[in-house]
Amino acid sequence: MSETYRFTAGAAPMLVSIPHVGTGVPDDIAKRFTEAAKTLPDTDWHVDRLYDFLGDLDVSVIAATQSRYVVDLNRPADGRPLYSGANNTGLCPTSTFGEAAIYRDGAAPDADEIAARRGSFWQPYHARLQAELAAIHARHGIAVLWDAHSIRSQVPRFFEGRLPDLNFGTGGGTSADPALLSRLEDVGRAAKGYTAASNGRFKGGAITRTYGDPAAGRHAVQLELSQITYMDEDPLYGFREDLAAGIRPTLRRLLETALGWAKESVGT
Numbered sequence: 001m002s003e004t005y006r007f008t009a010g011a012a013p014m015l016v017s018i019p020h021v022g023t024g025v026p027d028d029i030a031k032r033f034t035e036a037a038k039t040l041p042d043t044d045w046h047v048d049r050l051y052d053f054l055g056d057l058d059v060s061v062i063a064a065t066q067s068r069y070v071v072d073l074n075r076p077a078d079g080r081p082l083y084s085g086a087n088n089t090g091l092c093p094t095s096t097f098g099e100a101a102i103y104r105d106g107a108a109p110d111a112d113e114i115a116a117r118r119g120s121f122w123q124p125y126h127a128r129l130q131a132e133l134a135a136i137h138a139r140h141g142i143a144v145l146w147d148a149h150s151i152r153s154q155v156p157r158f159f160e161g162r163l164p165d166l167n168f169g170t171g172g173g174t175s176a177d178p179a180l181l182s183r184l185e186d187v188g189r190a191a192k193g194y195t196a197a198s199n200g201r202f203k204g205g206a207i208t209r210t211y212g213d214p215a216a217g218r219h220a221v222q223l224e225l226s227q228i229t230y231m232d233e234d235p236l237y238g239f240r241e242d243l244a245a246g247i248r249p250t251l252r253r254l255l256e257t258a259l260g261w262a263k264e265s266v267g268t
Contacts, residue, residue: 004121015136017147022043023040023067040069045239048063059259070121071117073121082205082206092114145221168199170203179261183261
């Protein structure tokens, strides 16, 4: 089986998680996909390329290699809906964000297959994520988890109209210290030409909500970035360096701000 994630260790008190950038699909799954699913339209395209400055910040990075259509790493392991009452996608989604079927008729995964995918793909990512956060906290007395995501600027299934460009989620205020979020909001407001929101449509998924524990010195923030800020949103989903050059300095400033806050919080 192919590796399920890529990991790079850093010395700073931060772990950056990129759970939806993967495009790998095992052959036995891919052959059951519909034409609509084969292009993997709901991928967080190029997020790793967009965050190309992470090495400069010396942060640890974990990035998925497999598509969210194989298993969604940002959903609860037991398949509970992420947003109560909303039109959710599940642990092993069966429809795209555009509500097209992912599998041909009768080819969707059953309970046994979902359990197998959870063990093969979901569990290794989360085990490494948990272990690295523990190691970071042990070294620094604090750990910041930055969960990096992106999404089309307009997805009627989930929200009306155009999404703000920068969407911060801290589990509705439960996964990170409010002082950290406040500093990030200041950076968002100062980003000319871009819009920002906090704990709006995107409050943070299972990763943010599971691993953020401010009382224990673990702070988790999800950033859902509108893809219109750095890429072509339609096939072939091309990366736009001209657009990325505009938003990338703000992304770097956000992570530097979070790192600065973390170091101040422990007096280093």
